[in-house]
Amino acid sequence: MTTPALLPIVAAVAAIVVAVARRLSILLIELSGSVPSPVTISAATVGGRAVAFLAVYGLVLATAYLVARGAPDEPALRTDRILAAGSAAALAHLLVAVGLLALIELSQPWIVTGATVVGTSVAAGVRIAVVTVAGLALGARR
Numbered sequence: 001m002t003t004p005a006l007l008p009i010v011a012a013v014a015a016i017v018v019a020v021a022r023r024l025s026i027l028l029i030e031l032s033g034s035v036p037s038p039v040t041i042s043a044a045t046v047g048g049r050a051v052a053f054l055a056v057y058g059l060v061l062a063t064a065y066l067v068a069r070g071a072p073d074e075p076a077l078r079t080d081r082i083l084a085a086g087s088a089a090a091l092a093h094l095l096v097a098v099g100l101l102a103l104i105e106l107s108q109p110w111i112v113t114g115a116t117v118v119g120t121s122v123a124a125g126v127r128i129a130v131v132t133v134a135g136l137a138l139g140a141r142r
Contacts, residue, residue: 003063003070007081008088010063011128015089017055018124019096021048023104030104060085060128064135077136085132090125097121 020027025045028036036044067081097117106113 003067004081007063007067007132008084010059011085011089011132012092014052014055014060014128015093015124016096018052019093019100019120021052022120023097023100024048026104027100056128056131060131061135061138064132065139068136068139075140077133077140081136082129082132086125086129089128090121093124094118094121 025041028041028044064081064085094117097120101113101117
């Protein structure tokens with residue numbers, strides 16, 4: 001597997017972590033037998049956000065940096081790499097979010113849930129694409 005092919009895979013993994021971290025408190029409440037304490041919910045939410053931060057800004061940024069450093073004869077800021085990372089992230093986030101919400105069975109109308117899931121998936125894809133651009137630019141400058 002080449003390093004540029006690794007970038008969309010890492011972006012998708014980071015988006016999966018973001019999707020799970022975003023719905024971690026809902027999962028704790030819905031799937032536990034008893035109601036968890038507020039301290040447990042807060043700790044899980046903060047921990048999930050920290051892991052999501054490390055996945056996006058650690059894994060994706062480092063992988064984009066390595067991709068840019070790996071091929072010094074190619075232009076680092078290639079649009080296809082950025083679009084592949086952002087698209088893979090948005091699609092992975094969408095699939096995981098739909099799966100989690102189907103597992104939880106929320107009582108909201110489907111149009112509200114669908115708009116929320118699509119919006120957060122696009123936002124996750126854009127965020128990861130921006131981090132990819134930053135990593136590629138940083139790797140090209142070094």
